[in-house]
Amino acid sequence: MHPIQFLEDGVLKVGTLCAYSYLGRPHSFSIGNGLFSSNSSDVYFLTAAAASAAVLFFMVYDMKVVVVGNGMVGHHYVETLVKSDINADITIIGGETRPAYDRVHLSEVFDGKEPEDLAMCTRQQYKDWGVKAHFGDFVSKINRDAKHVVTEGGRTFDYDKLVLATGSYPFIPPIPGKELPHCLAYRTIDDLGEIKASAKGKKVGVVVGGGLLGLECANALKNLGLEAHVVEFAPGLMGVQLDEGGSNMLRRKIEALGVKVHTSKATQKIVEGDQHRLKMAFADESELETDMIVFSAGIRPYDQLARDADLKVGDRGGIEIDYQCKTSDENIFAIGECAVLGNFIYGLVAPGYRMAEAAVSQLNKSSDDKESFTGADMSTKLKLLGVEVGSIGDSKGMADESRAFVFSDERSDVYKRLNVSADGKKVLGATLVGDTADYDTLLQYYLNDIDLPNDPESLILPASDGEKPALGADALPLAATICSCHNVSKGDIIDSIDGGCVSVADVKGCTKAATGCGGCAALLKNVVDAELNARGVEVNTDICEHFEHTRQELFTIAQATQTKTFDEMIERHGKGMGCDICKPAVASIMASLWNEHVLDSDLVPLQDTNDTFMANMQKDGTYSVVPRVPGGEILPEQLIALGEVAKKYGLYSKITGGQRVDLFGAKMNDLPDIWKELIDAGMETGHAYAKSLRTVKSCVGSTWCRYGVQDSVGQAIDLENRYKGLRTPHKLKMAVSGCTRECAEAQSKDVGVIATENGWNLYVSGNGGMKPRHADLFATDLDTETLLKYIDRFLMFYVRTADRLQRTSVWLENLEGGLDYLREVIIDDSLGICDELETQMQHVVDTYQCEWKTAINDQEKLKRFRQFVNADKDDENVVFVEERGQIRPATEAEKKRSQFKAVG
Amino acid sequence: MSQNVICSINDLVANSGVCALINDEQVALFYLPNTEQKVYALANWDPLGKANVISRGMIGNIGEELVVASPLYKQHFSLTSGHCLEEEVSLRTYDVAIEGDFVVFNETVS
Known part of the structure; x- marks a missing residue:
């Protein structure tokens, strides 16, 4: 624009x-x-x-827009405006020293994430957009007559339209002693730094405030190794969202996790402690000693700027706005947590985004393009200290006509309350603690005003026989919001299918649905399946014409029936002779399960040419050879051997991206001799030709590096030696970094390991290549034993459930339930299969053989390594020319030229 | 017509391919012991990948057609006719058979 x-x-x-x-x-x-x-x-x-x-x-802009505040909502406003057709000169001024970041996931910084991981924008991005961005300078004054703002740094910015997105600040109760050192707030990345510094080497931390943010903060303190206490003035936790029963259940669960909860406590004063830094004295005359106090007792809108400019503010604070997000000055808008609409402050990010979009739309000339913000649903589903909590609409049943169904299970610690209208027809609200599986369905009933079934209680009761009454996707109106993170409606999804999407993955890529929190993944699948079904699109998941099964089903069949050959598989479960799709897929399954030699007579016809010749075919029909270099560590003798082999057989040499050496141009009939020499030099096959573990890349780690905190090379070698030879649905790459500088680029690998001072952080499902994906942080500060256990389970679960040629990145993207589900399976053993996965992996580890070492000692296996069965000649079409001192394949033109001089 | 012995049946690999030289031409030999014809011969030159690699392709069936998939770019060629299923190209076929323990080439002499 x-x-x-x-x-x-x-x-x-x-x-x-x-x-x-x-x-x-x-x-x-x-x-x-x-x-x-x-x-x-x-x-x-x-x-x-x-x-x-x-x-x-x-320089011909229609107007100057100045945005005050670079939080999530202010940033969203700018992004929306930049991407619109409105021609505006945009300036954004942020009080914090860094560009907007994801405040919702702030506590993940204690979980191993870097502040940069939370960034929503960079200075460069603003530059590229042509937006003038200023950070670390607060706006101190609005001059409405002159239409400009003045910053603390003394700069003045003129505006035609001003947007206030100043957000909110933590409320600190007026308790004597609140200004003592180590009394902190929890709101910004800088606050986190202070909390971290204060916690260092200390034992006890208190959070004042038992609301949503307070509990997140308690989790953060716990992760910092402190004994965490929560002090709440009200009688229960999360009093805004939960009824008494839900609040009590939450308390039980949180206390079981080791967090100490004190409710109905009014703090009178804070003084210096005896055993610890501080002492809190309560109204009931009890006391609590602690090393630090973090206030998280609610937020207050930042509205001082508006007050000073005589804009209208709400009775309890907040800048008053109308449905167009306009303040009492028609040239000034307010959006996000600093704004109040009808006496209500929308303290969640999604409504803030909707306000930003509505405010941008007011700049359109045509009134048709102007949207309103008339309020938003404040239902939430989240995990607090690992406890699932959900709250929908009138969650506590405050309305007169509200009738409640309540289910409480004190054995599994689950509490559910469903509030319905007196006639039992509509959902008014719900509270869910300990199990939020019903949240999506209940929310759809609530948001879309759908009539309830005759026995609404069945929606929250555990299913004893048969399934719960499922809410069919057909019942949802087109306007129903499926993904609230990205504001994707059922209508948007249908539009994307009209536009050519034919799978859940397509729709995700096209609409971004289910790519935020991922909570709507199951519902999204229902909607997509129902829509495709309605159009008569049969979703065929058969692997090919020979098997009416998916790869996952074939795996289960082979395992359950102990089938070891392709012939048995196709005879009993398929038809025909097989093809180049199903044969390698079954070969891979057989290898993962039974780990027999790929060149065994009944397995060799199943292998792709690379596996058949245990080398990588290149464009001219010659092969490349890659020996394993575990962790990238190599002896000088082996380097020399590699060089000598390359010279003797005239091979082109190149270093690979996986820290090893690739030798190109090997003739098929030379492969056994080449390998004999490499094996004699102590090397073994690198499986570069196979869908299996390729390399475990490493940095030099603590052994040599000034910054390393663990021995990354040692760990990489151990991992590579453990998983080498494991055949998987697609290739696998791993890396180990010795510190958070991440020189091994572990976060772009299927399995990434990064050293911490306390152990190892495990990342999964990253990818480089065509479709890069940043790996997800899976678990933190693991000891080596647990690390191996998790990787064993992760890899075997992937081997079991992935489609053919599906990398771990795409597999995880498509895994229903996503990362949370994966954690449940692998860490909590929710499917009860972890022992089996580990046993399976151990079998593969125990039966490892260097395929080349076995092959060069077996004449039957070497039979195929002959160019011609009836002549001792070379392939005349293989011609090399010299370039930069090495060989390369001749081009077609070069081959035709008679005068050309061939090499070798 | 003359008959020339190419190789022994032991030189073949069941349900897979090898390469032989017949009159200085590279020929891919496929051995499918469970079919009536048992042995199939096609030119080894892949006209799409431009390399002598057909003998190293994987065999199977697509519908009624017995095929080999080129190891380079995976196009399928009929074992009986040599026609490519995806592109407008064909491979030459050779009349081969099993006689006792040997694979023979039936050459039409004009």
Whole structure:
């Protein structure tokens, strides 16, 4: 939308279209002494003089928009505006020193995430968008008459439209002693730094406030190794969202996790402690000693700026807005937590985003394009200290006509309350603690005003016989919000299917549904399946024409029936002779299960050519050879041996991305001899040809590096030696980094391990390549034994359940329940299969053999390594030429040229 | 017609392929012991991948057709006719058979 964007160092970039219309002849034009260059779509002016000249010509914006506050909502406003058709000169001013970050997931910084991981934007991004962004300077004054704002740093910014997205600040109760050192707040990344510093080497921490944020904070203190206490003024935890029963159940569960909960406690004063730094004295004359106190007793809107400018504010604070998010000054908007609509503050991020979008839409000229914000649903589902909590609508049943169903299970610690209308037809609200599986369904009933079944209680009762009455996707109206994180409705999903999406993965990619918290994944699948079904699209998951099964089913069949050959598989469970799809898939399953040699006579016809010749076929039919270099550590003798083999057999040598050496141009009939020499030098096969573990990359770690905290090389070698030879649905890559600097790039691998001072952080399902995916942090501070256990389970669960040629990244994206479910299976053993997974892995580890070592000692297996069965000649079409001192395959043209000189 | 012995049946690999030289031409030999014809011969040159690799492809069936998949770009070629199922190309076929313990090539002499 911006015709002009500033790049680094005052360089100005002008859209091509614009250059044509204003400059006429862009390919021969120059201004002053400015250099001018043109690539396919962009035109660059390279001097400041040229830039300023150009500015005079082109700076034609419809209006100046100034946004105060660079939190999540302020950032969303800017992003929405940039991506709209509105032509605005945008300035954003943030009080914090860093660009917007994801405050919702703040506590994950204690879980191993870096502050950068939470960033929602970078300075460069704003630059690229042509947005002027200023950080670390608070706006101190609005001058409504002059239409400008002034910052504490003394800068002035003119506006046509002003947007206040100032957010909120933590409320600190007026308790004497609250200003003592180690009395802190919990709101920003900088606060986290202070909390971390204060907790270092200490034992006890108190959180004042038993609401949602307070409990998150208690979890953070617990993760820092402190004995965590929660002090709440009210009689129960999460009093805003939960009724008494739910609140009590939450308390039981949290106390079982080792957090001490004190309710109905009014803190009178804070003084210096005797055993610890501080002592809290309560109204009931009890006392509590602690090393630090974190206040999380609610938030208050940042509305001082508006008050000073005489904008209307709510009775209990907050800048008053109308449905267009306008304040009492028609040129000033307020959005997010600083705004109050009808005496209500929407303290969640999703409504904040909706306000931002509505406020942007007011800048459109046509009234048709203007949206309203008339309020938002405040239902929430989350995990607090690992406890699932959900709250929908009137969760406590406050309305007169509300009738409740309550289910409480004190053995499994589950509490559910469903509030319905007096006639039993509609959901008014619900409370769920300990199990939120019913949340999505109940929320849809609530949001869409769907009539309840005759026995509404069945919606929250455990299913004793048969299934619960499922809410069919057909029952949902088009406007029903399926994914609230990305505001995707059922209608949007149907549009995406109209647009050509044919699977859940397609729809996810197209609409972003289920890519936020992932809570709607199951519902999304229902909607997509129902819609595809309705169109008569049969979703065929058969692996190929020979088996009416998925790979996952074939795996289960092979395992359950102990089938060891393809012939038995296809005879009993398939038809025909098989093909290049099902044969390698079954071969891989057999290898994962029974781990027999790939060149055994009944297995060899199933292998792809790379597995058949245990080398990688290149474009000219020759092969490349890659020996294993565990962890990238190699003896000088082995390097010499590699060099000698390359020289003797005339091979092209290149270092791979996985820290090993690839030798190209090997003739099929030379492969056994080449391997004999490599094996004699102490090397073994690297499985570069197989769908299996490739490499475990490592940095040098604590052994050599000044910054390393663990021996990453040792760990990488152990991992590589443990999992080498494991055949998997697709190739696998791993890496181990010795500290958080992450030089081994572990977060781009299927399994990534990063050393911490206390052990290892485990990341899973990362990917580089065509579709990069940042790995997910799976577990933190593991000892080596637990690390191996989790990796064993993770890999075997992947082997069991993935589709053919599905990398762990795509597998996890498609796994119903996502990362949380994966953790339940692998850490909590929710399926009760962990022992079996480990046993299976141990079998593979115990039966490892170097395939090449076995093959070179078996004449029957070497039979195929002959170019011709009836002649001792080479393939005449394999021709090399020299380039940079090594061989390369000759091109077709070079082969035709008679005068060309062949090498070797 | 003359008959030339190419190799022994032991040189073949069941349900897979090997390569032989017949009159200086590279020929892929496929041995499918469970079919009536048992042995099939196609040119070893992959005209799409431009390399001598057909003998190293995987065999199977697509519908009624017995096929080999090129190991380079996975196009399928009929073992009986040599036609490619995906592209407008064909491989030459050779008349081979099993005689006793040997694979023989039936050459039409003009």
